Each structure stands twice: as structure tokens, then as C-alpha cells.
Amino acid sequence: MHAVVVIGASAGGFEPLRRIIAALAVPCTASVYVVMHIGSKPSVLPSLLDRPGLPAGFAQDGTLIEAGHIYVAPPDHHMFLERHSIRLSHGPKVHHTRPAIDPLFVSAIARQLGWPAIPRVAGRPTLLSRGSPRPKFMGTGSSASFSVVGMVTALPDCLR
Numbered sequence: 001m002h003a004v005v006v007i008g009a010s011a012g013g014f015e016p017l018r019r020i021i022a023a024l025a026v027p028c029t030a031s032v033y034v035v036m037h038i039g040s041k042p043s044v045l046p047s048l049l050d051r052p053g054l055p056a057g058f059a060q061d062g063t064l065i066e067a068g069h070i071y072v073a074p075p076d077h078h079m080f081l082e083r084h085s086i087r088l089s090h091g092p093k094v095h096h097t098r099p100a101i102d103p104l105f106v107s108a109i110a111r112q113l114g115w116p117a118i119p120r121v122a123g124r125p126t127l128l129s130r131g132s133p134r135p136k137f138m139g140t141g142s143s144a145s146f147s148v149v150g151m152v153t154a155l156p157d158c159l160r
Contacts, residue, residue, distance in 0.1 A: 002067045003030040004081065005158075006108045008101030011037045018048065021070065026053035028158030032070040033059075033079065033108070035099045040076035054158075061088040073099035080107040 005024075009017045017036065024032070032054070036045060049056040049070055056070035059079050063071070063086045071086060073079035078099050080087040087107075094100035 004108055005030045005032045006104055007034050009036045021049045025158040027068055028054055029067050030158055031065050031067050033104055035073040035101050035104045037097050038075050043075050046072045059086045078103040081111045083111060
């Protein structure tokens with residue numbers, strides 16, 4: 001199983017998100033997952049993040065995970081990682097938003113730890129208890145208008 005990079009951004013976080021993606025080295029042996037609070041509005045986010053050697057596109061339910069790709073949560077859908085594929089859900093909003101960041105982060109942690117897929121997430125994740133290995137959080141940024149948070153399950157070559 002290769003490394004994963006998960007990035008979540010609020011609606012005003014496009015510019016920091018764009019800078020993070022632009023800083024990733026190519027080729028990248030990790031798969032990159034992006035959730036931005038875009039709600040149900042149409043979005044061109046993948047085309048804005050796409051770069052040579054690191055293609056970006058909206059995730060589709062059941063897509064097999066490939067390294068060197070950027071998968072973006074489509075409007076109005078939560079994105080979850082399973083062992084070898086991506087799952088999408090139109091389930092309840094989490095923290096008043098869909099897509100939400102929490103379902104992606106919790107499922108990425110579960111995938112890395114070998115836990116079964118998590119079909120739904122409601123509220124704060126509680127999976128990192130009882131001495132579970134913790135993921136590496138690469139940093140956060142915030143201002144009055146946006147916040148961005150990222151997590152990697154192992155340090156891939158594209159972040160070195």
C-alpha cells in the first residue's frame with residue numbers, strides 16, 4: 001500500500017491549496033486526495049489543480065486508487081478511502097457541510113491502520129484512541145477567511 005496525502009480546505013482556501021499542490025514533486029509515489037468545502041455548486045477545481053505528471057480529477061465511486069493522481073471530492077459528496085478504492089456518499093452533512101473533511105481523514109487513517117472501511121462518519125473522529133499509531137500532520141494554515149489542513153500516512157517522495 002503506497003502513501004496517501006489528504007488535504008482539506010474551507011471554501012476560501014483555494015490559494016493555499018493551489019500552492020501545496022504546486023509544491024509536490026513529480027513523479028509522486030503517493031495518491032493525493034482533496035476535499036474543499038464547495039457544497040453542491042458546480043466546480044472546476046480539478047482543472048485548476050491538474051499538472052503535468054500529476055493529473056487531477058473528480059473521484060468516482062469505486063475508482064481504484066493509483067499513485068501519482070489527485071482525487072478531488074465532487075460537489076455534494078463525501079469521499080472515503082477503502083483499501084484499494086474510493087467510495088463516495090451523499091450521506092448526512094458533517095459539521096454542516098458536504099463534502100466534509102472528516103470522512104476523508106478518518107477513512108485514510110483507518111485504511112493505513114488496516115481497519116475495515118468506515119461507511120459513515122458523524123461528528124468528530126474517535127478512532128485514534130488506545131495507543132493507535134498516529135498519522136503525520138504536515139501543518140495547518142488559517143486566517144479569518146480560510147483554513148487548510150493536511151495529513152500524510154507516510155512521507156512520500158513528492159513531499160521530501
